[in-house]
Amino acid sequence: MNKLYIVKIGGHVLDDEPALQKFLKDFASIQAPKILIHGGGSIATKIGNSLGIESKYVDGRRITDGPTRDLVTMVYGGLINKQMVARLQVLQCNAMGVTGADGNLLKAVKRPVKQIDYGLVGDITPEDVNSTLLYFLLKQNTVPVFASLTHAQGEMLNTNADTIASVLAISLSKHFDTRLIFCFEKPGVLKDVTDETSVIRHLNKDLYERLLAEGSFHDGILPKLENAFAAIRSGVREVLIGEHTQLIANTGYETKGTLITLQ
Amino acid sequence: MNKLYIVKIGGHVLDDEPALQKFLKDFASIQAPKILIHGGGSIATKIGNSLGIESKYVDGRRITDGPTRDLVTMVYGGLINKQMVARLQVLQCNAMGVTGADGNLLKAVKRPVKQIDYGLVGDITPEDVNSTLLYFLLKQNTVPVFASLTHAQGEMLNTNADTIASVLAISLSKHFDTRLIFCFEKPGVLKDVTDETSVIRHLNKDLYERLLAEGSFHDGILPKLENAFAAIRSGVREVLIGEHTQLIANTGYETKGTLITLQ
Numbered sequence: 358m359n360k361l362y363i364v365k366i367g368g369h370v371l372d373d374e375p376a377l378q379k380f381l382k383d384f385a386s387i388q389a390p391k392i393l394i395h396g397g398g399s400i401a402t403k404i405g406n407s408l409g410i411e412s413k414y415v416d417g418r419r420i421t422d423g424p425t426r427d428l429v430t431m432v433y434g435g436l437i438n439k440q441m442v443a444r445l446q447v448l449q450c451n452a453m454g455v456t457g458a459d460g461n462l463l464k465a466v467k468r469p470v471k472q473i474d475y476g477l478v479g480d481i482t483p484e485d486v487n488s489t490l491l492y493f494l495l496k497q498n499t500v501p502v503f504a505s506l507t508h509a510q511g512e513m514l515n516t517n518a519d520t521i522a523s524v525l526a527i528s529l530s531k532h533f534d535t536r537l538i539f540c541f542e543k544p545g546v547l548k549d550v551t552d553e554t555s556v557i558r559h560l561n562k563d564l565y566e567r568l569l570a571e572g573s574f575h576d577g578i579l580p581k582l583e584n585a586f587a588a589i590r591s592g593v594r595e596v597l598i599g600e601h602t603q604l605i606a607n608t609g610y611e612t613k614g615t616l617i618t619l620q
Numbered sequence: 621m622n623k624l625y626i627v628k629i630g631g632h633v634l635d636d637e638p639a640l641q642k643f644l645k646d647f648a649s650i651q652a653p654k655i656l657i658h659g660g661g662s663i664a665t666k667i668g669n670s671l672g673i674e675s676k677y678v679d680g681r682r683i684t685d686g687p688t689r690d691l692v693t694m695v696y697g698g699l700i701n702k703q704m705v706a707r708l709q710v711l712q713c714n715a716m717g718v719t720g721a722d723g724n725l726l727k728a729v730k731r732p733v734k735q736i737d738y739g740l741v742g743d744i745t746p747e748d749v750n751s752t753l754l755y756f757l758l759k760q761n762t763v764p765v766f767a768s769l770t771h772a773q774g775e776m777l778n779t780n781a782d783t784i785a786s787v788l789a790i791s792l793s794k795h796f797d798t799r800l801i802f803c804f805e806k807p808g809v810l811k812d813v814t815d816e817t818s819v820i821r822h823l824n825k826d827l828y829e830r831l832l833a834e835g836s837f838h839d840g841i842l843p844k845l846e847n848a849f850a851a852i853r854s855g856v857r858e859v860l861i862g863e864h865t866q867l868i869a870n871t872g873y874e875t876k877g878t879l880i881t882l883q
Contacts, residue, residue: 435698
């Protein structure tokens, strides 16, 4: 099977122009089928403030109301996505900016209201991916660039970018030998959160479960690890958690971040 | 050759919710390959005002400065485009929202500065269309929905939606028997601009040139007619100028608007 790289970048990189330019250059240089997933940076909050749209929280959980959904549709799906696509084009990368609504690539279910009404949030599973169209787009040498939005019943929905990356990786693992790369600000999963040199270089299911039972992981990394192992358990060959500056190394054999595999 | 419908809708429809819903339903029901091109409605101006972005004019011509370009990228390329795509999906139309940057579908040249600096505006020709990718998308039964944006040298650019429609029609005429439909608020090209029943039902090159010499056309319709005949002279089989409410009739044999052909 051909190699496929699915790369998720976090919001911090989007706010740091030199870091973003380096990242895009590195991403464009990957000589294999690839997909990029991004959320939004502080620009969404800034534009939201100007428009009088406030972030809402219930019990510490972020709620997506109508104005917030329109804001992220504009800023993630429009401004950030298209700026990134235009910049990748000039780097000879035939990027194609999409949301889950485009080509029905990610058909979600609006999150059911239980204790909390999260609002206009979309939940997705690997079965919700239009992998046929994605596969054909990749075969045409286009590079899908996903904004973290899905759709259901005629409406755009907000969806976590890590989840989108994980779900895409699972779905495409039937066509490709897939490496899912989560880029963030740390060099990898750390044994000691205060020591950046304490990167766990390789994490398999057994070690993960042991460290989890020992309570070794920092709260901030747990959702990423859950997404990573969800992918690994469902057929994704490798997940890499690492720093956005290390993308080139982390697409190779001698990775700098935390490489996660089943065995 | 297979039939292809390329439909451009103006901003007024976007501001009229019941009209937009009817239009989208009619568009979704067209049983042939099809492409939609849209500009923006008054929502762009409204959001621009809230963000303190003013429309700029020099000698009566609209200028696209940086903040205006970002505004249209957000609102046309993000909010309006994705809302329309999500709504078409629910109508069983596999819409795929794009700008000219996506998949390098429309690579522009930034308009050169002569008497007026139009700012971040992209000029395009039929040679600038990535018709291979468009053809492939149409073959996959996806329906490209274009926001009126192009790109050059890493930047998004504002481009007239009528021009995009015309250039796409010319480029795709080598693959399809193409009808280009301009939808607006009038029932068609009028002999007498004050009389809505005076629709010219059929206009060919000879009649157009005669009426043009006689000064019969209202200023407002002239740019549309120029775009229409540019398309007709370059191989587009038919252009239809008509009311957005008449889309179904205007995709058939008994058209209600002004049908424009070479002969």
